[in-house]
Amino acid sequence: MILVTGATGHVGAELVTRLAAEGVQVRAMTRRPEATRFARGVEVVEGDCEAPESLRKAFEGVEGAFLMTSQATGSAKLHTAVQVDAAKAAGVRYVVKLSVARGGEEGHPLVAAWHREDEGAVTESGIDFTMLRPGRFMSNTLGWKHMLARGDTVYVPFARKATTPIAPEDIAAVAAEALTTDRFKNEVLELSGAEVLTPEQELAIVGEILNRELTLEEPSVEATIDGIARSGMDRGLAAAMVEHVLQGSYGAEIWPTVERVLGRKPMTFQQWAGKHFKEEA
Numbered sequence: 001m002i003l004v005t006g007a008t009g010h011v012g013a014e015l016v017t018r019l020a021a022e023g024v025q026v027r028a029m030t031r032r033p034e035a036t037r038f039a040r041g042v043e044v045v046e047g048d049c050e051a052p053e054s055l056r057k058a059f060e061g062v063e064g065a066f067l068m069t070s071q072a073t074g075s076a077k078l079h080t081a082v083q084v085d086a087a088k089a090a091g092v093r094y095v096v097k098l099s100v101a102r103g104g105e106e107g108h109p110l111v112a113a114w115h116r117e118d119e120g121a122v123t124e125s126g127i128d129f130t131m132l133r134p135g136r137f138m139s140n141t142l143g144w145k146h147m148l149a150r151g152d153t154v155y156v157p158f159a160r161k162a163t164t165p166i167a168p169e170d171i172a173a174v175a176a177e178a179l180t181t182d183r184f185k186n187e188v189l190e191l192s193g194a195e196v197l198t199p200e201q202e203l204a205i206v207g208e209i210l211n212r213e214l215t216l217e218e219p220s221v222e223a224t225i226d227g228i229a230r231s232g233m234d235r236g237l238a239a240a241m242v243e244h245v246l247q248g249s250y251g252a253e254i255w256p257t258v259e260r261v262l263g264r265k266p267m268t269f270q271q272w273a274g275k276h277f278k279e280e281a
């Protein structure tokens, strides 16, 4: 049995679907089992990392697990540590952890230290692991849809920051490979798409797909920090997050990993957006 945490998320949902299609026994964890539908044969289990005891049932009888949540960077009680404790207690033999580009090896000291601690909960657990370190998800652009429903102006922070965006489908395919083979035991996999793009360029591609003239507005750095702080994050940490994203070439490296693991090129943004924005056209 393989447990997928974050099973309703961009990567997790793709991973559950893929594993189920491959005939793997899969259990999907969510805080809202009643609000979620998965493919036939998928076992659904309720689990909330804020309530560690709820994870006992989720990890019971599991051989391998995919670990993630969307916990805000800098949060005090690490969800990863809670998941790893549950995995250890259940005798899980193998985990695949969704981390971030460079895993805290570079960037703002506050942010980097948190990511190192997050990865450390896995790498120091004694459980065999594969660490996935993707750059920016293409699915971040899905946040534009509510603006596109109202008009042609889209507010895009970090609009001119170049990255190598990756499709959640590709991350899920790599995770599935790591969970179902021994190929990447105790390896760290830096992941990226195959092209360097700015969000401004991504919006231009979405405009072509939708056949609409779209206008980009980039909020100021201050406004971006305010926006993050309004979502509940300490303002100093929000400022650190913004600095972390903007500095250097963080998240803009092209890695050959997806092709090495899957034997095919990563999806381009054009391909991915064609699939996910098409219904708007």
Ligand SMILES: NC(=O)c1ccc[n+]([C@@H]2O[C@H](COP(=O)([O-])OP(=O)(O)OC[C@H]3O[C@@H](n4cnc5c(N)ncnc54)[C@H](OP(=O)(O)O)[C@@H]3O)[C@@H](O)[C@H]2O)c1
Binding pocket: 005, 006, 007, 008, 009, 010, 011, 012, 029, 030, 031, 032, 047, 048, 049, 050, 068, 069, 070, 071, 098, 099, 100, 101, 134, 135, 136, 137, 139, 140
């Ligand atoms: N977005 C990017 O560009 C990017 C880049 C690199 C790495 N990452 C990593 O990807 C992850 C987030 O991606 P995302 O923001 O796009 O998230 P997402 O795919 O929207 O997924 C959120 C998932 O987290 C689960 N979750 C949230 N709180 C939870 C809790 N208390 N207990 C258990 N599960 C919980 C949710 O489960 P429910 O069904 O219970 O709601 C949901 O399945 C983070 O680890 C981030 O560091 C993101």
